[in-house]
Amino acid sequence: MSLYVMKFGGSSVGDTERMKRVAKRIAEKQDEGHQxxxxxxxxxxxxxxxxxxxxxxxxxxxxxxxxxxxxxxxQISMALLSMAIHNLGRDAISFTGWQAGFRTEAVHGKARITDIHPERVKKALGEGKIVIVAGFQGMTDEGEITTLGRGGSDTTAVALAAAIDADFCEIYTDVDGIYSTDPRIVKNARKLKEISYDEMLELANLGAAVLHPRAVEYAKHSGVPLIVRSSFNYNEGTVVKEEAVMEQGVVVSGIAYDKNVARISILGVADHPGVLARVFGSLAAHQIDVDIIVQSGGQNGEADFSFTVGLSDRERAIEVLNKTRDELPFRDITFEDNLVKVSIVGAGMVSHPGVAAQMFDVISDQGVNIKMVSTSEIKVSCVIEGGKLQEVIRALHTAYNLDTEEQAFVGGPETRR
Structure with a gap:
């Protein structure tokens, strides 16, 4: 007998009929002898x-x-699902995040989990019950209710799996596994049998929406095996684990993209030590995440530099920078919005030179200019104009031998909560 944590997203429980199907799926798991x-x-x-x-x-x-x-x-979902399971003759109990023992920092809207006390969950399991927990929520030590932000239910599931020593954490979504890229763009995307935590973390950070980065971080830290599969069929999913076997002839595992990109350029900044620290320290103090940074030397003791932020943070970032202008003068500040970041990820890139050069060639062949580049051992990211994103992704997918003859499965719209 194994202990499973099963997470179902919004589309999986989107109406009462889907709720009934999920209840049946959970009952079937219990019939197999699992908690x-x-x-x-x-x-x-x-x-x-x-x-x-x-x-x-x-x-x-x-x-x-x-x-x-x-x-x-x-909380509506947890109660209704518990009712549906009871209707199948099973014993189930629902808990809010705080009843399940989730304690968080005192930050509203995007709190981080600080501790979990899952005694009530373990007690209910010991009584033979199916336990339903509301994702995305917790409580501070002072008794304030908080939410975990984007991807919060994924994070709830993985953190709870670690806290109760679950054997597996299954993430049910609208696709039946991790694909080499968005199957809505590339219909013959390759479904991966397995992928490493590191590769999945890069893909998630770079825009792949099937798993949230915080959930992958939790899984890697605690060693919880993740299985991504569909709630719309019984196909075998993708296992996310410490080390994955690289498929023959495949150097790049996946291609991710992020449309939530804005580039800000600061022109004519004094070129002396500590300037970057002061600029990005101000942004960090206002909880603005910065991604790619490029600095270029100027003339007359001045320098220019550009960086990317989330599109929703662009106005706030410019406002913060303008407030620093008195103590850190600059000549001008500009921005671009119609941008996307496209990235290739793969552990095999470490031992295969020329992967980045091939990416640049493919993007150039599509008539697209590369504005910024960022690299690590297992990824290369390019910021480009967004007009030809789909054409670029399809061309890269073919160039790195990721196309298959099978059509990817997409069951319905899914949101990451």
Whole structure:
């Protein structure tokens, strides 16, 4: 008998019929002799509807009250799913995140888990019950309700799996595994039987939406095997683990993209030690993440540099930088929005020279200019204009021998909660 944590996203429990199908799937897992803990996201569009309602009342609602509102979506899912399982003659119990023992830092909207006390979960398992836990939520030591931000339910599932020493953590989504790229763009994308934590972490950080980076970090740190599979069929999924076997002839495992990119350029900054530290220290103090940074030497003791931020952070980043202008003068600040980041990832790149050069050639052949480049041992990222993103991805997919004859499975729209 094994202990499974099973996470179901919003599309998997999007309506009562899908809820019944998920309940049946959980019952089947129990019939195989396994113990089951289930983590659920909010149903379908529930989250968007709650946000829309809040905006009708207050365009800038307090973060605390938004957390109080947002946790309700997952709590509706957990209770309804428990009812559906009971209807199948099984014993189930639902817990909120804080009832399941999740403690977080005191940050509303994107709190991090600080500790887990899963005694109630373990007790219910010992009584033979199926345990349903609301994802995406926790509580501070002071009793304040918090949410975990984007990918929070994935993170809930993996962290809980580590806390209760689960044998496996299954992430059920609309696709039946990890593909070499977005199967909505490349219909014959390659489904990977397995992938390493490091490769998956790079893909997740670079825009692949099937798993959230924090969830992968938790899994790598705790050694929890992740299995990504579809809630719409019974196909074998993809295993995410410490080391994965590289397929013959495949150097690049996956191609990811991120449309949430803006480039900011600061021109005419004094070229002396400590300038970059002050600029990016100011951005960090305002919780603005910076990705690729490129500096170029200027003339007359000045330098220019560019960096990328999330598109939603662009206006705030410029505002922060303008406030530093008195103590850190610069000639001008510019930005570009119509950009995307496309990346190739693969552990095999370490021992195969020329992979990056091939990527540059492929992008050039599509008539696309590369604006910024970032590399590591197992990835190369290029910031390009967004007009030909799909053509670039398809060309790269073919160039790195990732095309297959089989058509990828996509079951329905999925959101990462």
């Amino acid at each position: 089951c803990v289930v983590v659920v996201s909010a149903m379908g569009d529930t989250t968007d509807e709650l946000i829309d309602q809040s905006k009708l009342l207050n365009e800038n609602p307090p973060a605390r009250e938004m957390d109080m509102l947002m946790v309700n979506g997952e």
